[in-house]
Amino acid sequence: MTNSTIDIDILRYRPEQDNAPFVQTYRIPYDEEMSMLEALQYIKDEVDGTLSFRWSCRMAICGSCGMMIDGVPKLGCKAFLRDYYPNKIKLEPLANFPIERDLVVVMDDFITKLESIKPYIIPAEEKSLEQGEYIQTPEQMAKYKQFSMCINCGLCYAACPQYALNTEFTGPAALALLARYNRDSRDAGSAERMAIVNAEEGVWGCTFVGYCSKVCPKGVDPAAAIQLFKVESAKDYLIGMFKPE
Amino acid sequence: MSHQTSQPKRSHEPVFWGLFGAGGMLTAFLTPVMILITGILIPLGIIDSDALSYERVHGFATSWYGAAILLVLIALPLWHTLHRIFHGLHDIGVHRGRDWQQVICYGFAFAVSVFCFTLLIQML
Numbered sequence: 122m123t124n125s126t127i128d129i130d131i132l133r134y135r136p137e138q139d140n141a142p143f144v145q146t147y148r149i150p151y152d153e154e155m156s157m158l159e160a161l162q163y164i165k166d167e168v169d170g171t172l173s174f175r176w177s178c179r180m181a182i183c184g185s186c187g188m189m190i191d192g193v194p195k196l197g198c199k200a201f202l203r204d205y206y207p208n209k210i211k212l213e214p215l216a217n218f219p220i221e222r223d224l225v226v227v228m229d230d231f232i233t234k235l236e237s238i239k240p241y242i243i244p245a246e247e248k249s250l251e252q253g254e255y256i257q258t259p260e261q262m263a264k265y266k267q268f269s270m271c272i273n274c275g276l277c278y279a280a281c282p283q284y285a286l287n288t289e290f291t292g293p294a295a296l297a298l299l300a301r302y303n304r305d306s307r308d309a310g311s312a313e314r315m316a317i318v319n320a321e322e323g324v325w326g327c328t329f330v331g332y333c334s335k336v337c338p339k340g341v342d343p344a345a346a347i348q349l350f351k352v353e354s355a356k357d358y359l360i361g362m363f364k365p366e
Numbered sequence: 367m368s369h370q371t372s373q374p375k376r377s378h379e380p381v382f383w384g385l386f387g388a389g390g391m392l393t394a395f396l397t398p399v400m401i402l403i404t405g406i407l408i409p410l411g412i413i414d415s416d417a418l419s420y421e422r423v424h425g426f427a428t429s430w431y432g433a434a435i436l437l438v439l440i441a442l443p444l445w446h447t448l449h450r451i452f453h454g455l456h457d458i459g460v461h462r463g464r465d466w467q468q469v470i471c472y473g474f475a476f477a478v479s480v481f482c483f484t485l486l487i488q489m490l
C-alpha cells in the first residue's frame with residue numbers, strides 16, 4: 122500500500138447550527154479497495170464524528186446509502202475511490218430530496234409515492250389457507266421479475282428531471298413497482314392501478330429522458346416500465362372513449 | 367367518469383402522444399430519405415430531375431392516394447415537432463402560460479393540418 126491520500130469534499134448541513142449547507146474538505150489515506158461508504162466511515166471514526174450519512178448492508182441491497190458522487194446519483198457502497206483517484210471527489214446528498222442532515226435526505230415523499238400505488242397483490246378472490254398457494258409458472262414470473270428488483274434507493278428520483286421540476290410526478294421507482302404488480306399473474310388490481318398510470322402525474326409526466334434507468338444500480342429499468350405503460354394507457358384511453366363508466 | 371373512487375384525473379395526453387409517436391416514426395424513417403432525394407440526389411443529377419417534374423408531382427398530389435400520403439407526411443411530423451417543443455419548453459423551465467403554450471403549439475399543428483387538407487382537397 123502506498124502513502125498517498127485523497128481529498129473528499131462533502132456538502133454538510135447541521136440544521137441546529139448551520140444557516141445553509143456548506144462544503145467541508147477531508148483528506149484521508151487512499152486505498153484502492155475502499156468504497157465511498159468506507160471512506161465516509163473512516164472519516165466518521167478517525168476524523169470527524171459529527172458527519173451523518175445512512176448505510177446498512179454495505180452490499181448494494183438495502184438501498185440506504187444513495188448520494189450524489191461528482192453530481193451523479195450512486196450507491197456509496199457500490200462506488201470506489203479508485204475510479205476517481207487522484208482527483209478530488211465531491212459528495213452531496215441525493216438531488217431532488219430535502220436535506221435532513223449532511224448526506225441524509227428526507228425520503229417521505231418517495232415512500233408516500235411507493236405506498237400510493239397499492240404495492241401488494243390484490244387477488245381476484247381471496248383464498249383461505251387450506252385452499253393452498255397461488256401458483257405461478259416461471260414464464261409468468263419472468264413478466265415482472267425485473268421490476269421487482271428495486272431496492273428503494275431513490276437514485277432514479279435524484280436523476281429524474283421531471284421529478285426535479287414537479288414533485289407531483291409519481292416517478293420512476295413507484296411506476297416500476299406498479300408495473301411489478303400489474304404484470305403479476307396472481308394480481309387482479311390492474312384496473313384500480315391504471316387510474317394512477319393514466320393521470321397527468323402518472324406516466325404522462327414522463328418525457329422519456331431515460332436517465333433513471335441509467336443510474337439504477339439494480340437494472341430495474343423504470344423508464345421501460347413507464348414506456349410500456351404509455352402504450353397501455355393509450356389503449357385504456359381508447360377503450361374509455363367507447364365505454365364511459 | 368373513471369372506475370376509481372379516489373382523485374387521479376385521466377390525462378388526455380394519449381391523443382397527443384399517439385400523434386407524436388406516429389409523427390416520430392415518419393420523421394425518423396422517411397424525412398432523411400426525402401432530404402436525400404430532393405436535397406442531394408436530384409440537385410447532383412444522380413436522379414434525373416424529370417422524376418420530380420411539375421407534371422409528375424402534380425399528378426401525384428391530385429390523385430386521392432397521393433394526397434393522402436402528402437397529408438400524412440406533412441401533418442404527422444408537424445404534430446410530432448410541436449409536441450416536442452411544448453414539452454421542451456417545460457423541460458427548459460418556461461413555466462409561464464402553459465395553457466397558452468399548449469394552445470399555440472397544438473393550435474399551430476392543427477391549423478396547418480387543416481390548411482394542408484383543404485389545399486389538397488381543392489386540387490383533387
Ligand code: SF4
Pocket residue numbers: 270271272273274275276277278293294297333336337338339340341342343
Ligand atoms: S428503480 Fe432502481 S434507482 Fe430507482 S429506487 Fe429502485 S433500485 Fe433505486
Ligand code: FES
Pocket residue numbers: 158175176177178179180181182183184185186187196197198199
Ligand atoms: S449500504 Fe446498503 S445499499 Fe449501500
